[in-house]
Amino acid sequence: AGPMVSLVVKEGGAVELRLLQGDGAEVPRVTLNGERLEADAVRELEHHDRLQLGFDFDFRLVIPGSAAVDSDDEAGLDPDTVLLSLMNDAKQGVLSSFAGRQEGEDSSDLQNWVRAYERATLAVDEANAITAEVRPEDNLFFELCWCVTKKPQIPAFAVFVKSRGEDDDQTLYVWSQEKFYSRLQAIRDVRLEWEESGADAVAEMLETHPQKDPWREIGPVELQLLEEQMAELLA
Numbered sequence: 001a002g003p004m005v006s007l008v009v010k011e012g013g014a015v016e017l018r019l020l021q022g023d024g025a026e027v028p029r030v031t032l033n034g035e036r037l038e039a040d041a042v043r044e045l046e047h048h049d050r051l052q053l054g055f056d057f058d059f060r061l062v063i064p065g066s067a068a069v070d071s072d073d074e075a076g077l078d079p080d081t082v083l084l085s086l087m088n089d090a091k092q093g094v095l096s097s098f099a100g101r102q103e104g105e106d107s108s109d110l111q112n113w114v115r116a117y118e119r120a121t122l123a124v125d126e127a128n129a130i131t132a133e134v135r136p137e138d139n140l141f142f143e144l145c146w147c148v149t150k151k152p153q154i155p156a157f158a159v160f161v162k163s164r165g166e167d168d169d170q171t172l173y174v175w176s177q178e179k180f181y182s183r184l185q186a187i188r189d190v191r192l193e194w195e196e197s198g199a200d201a202v203a204e205m206l207e208t209h210p211q212k213d214p215w216r217e218i219g220p221v222e223l224q225l226l227e228e229q230m231a232e233l234l235a
Contacts, residue, residue: 003020004020004028004053005017005019005020005028005030005053006020007045015063016042016044016045017032017043017044018041018042019037019038019040019041019042021039021040027039028053028054029055030052031051031052032050032051032052045061046061046063047063048060048061048062049061062145062174116156116157117146120144120177121144123180123181123184124142124144124159124180127142127180127183128141128142130188130190130191131187133191134190134191134202135203138163138215139163139164139165140161140162140164140172140215141162141164142159142160142161142162143159143160143162144157145157145158157177158175158176159175159177159180160173160174161173161174161175172217173217183214186214190202190206190214
């Protein structure tokens with residue numbers, strides 16, 4: 001099967017979706033917010049739109065910088081970047097659908113996407129496994145999101161850091177791929193400390209030195225409170 005849709009990030013950050021259909025080919029099954037798109041359909045997408053390709057692959061559109069984004073941390077994300085959050089497991093067919101959205105792309109671009117997907121998936125799975133083992137009571141988990149950019153030949157992704165709730169999951173932070181890989185190494189270091197010193201020692205370390213917590217973001221207010229606490233201890 002060929003590409004099903006074309007996604008283009010326009011000037012100003014607008015995202016245009018165009019349904020693709022080969023000569024004489026059947027109209028692909030693509031739905032946007034529950035509405036099935038007809039042949040040659042063109043839509044301008046909005047933050048949190050739901051896109052379904054076929055029957056198996058569901059996506060949620062996240063536009064960094066939108067007022068509706070549930071995170072105070074979008075460090076490292078290009079404002080012209082659009083995130084496609086995979087609601088189901090990504091497969092090569094999905095990557096192929098999006099890899100063909102620009103003219104001039106060749107098979108090497110798809111191979112880059114697949115390699116980047118495999119590496120990112122393993123890294124996110126590792127982060128989730130360590131998190132569930134080291135701090136299960138916090139209900140934290142990571143979610144992989146693919147980035148559709150103006151340079152589609154360069155694979156990119158972001159990671160949502162989320163907290164699992166009784167009714168709904170809450171997005172705490174959005175990390176760029178560079179930041180995620182940096183934090184993953186720190187998470188591995190915490191796990192080694194956890195194995196060597198035990199769960200109680202690690203829990204105490206993360207509580208008394210939150211700036212060393214790789215799962216946590218320290219904002220200006222929290223940093224000031226930490227400085228005041230340190231000053232009191234040293235007084």
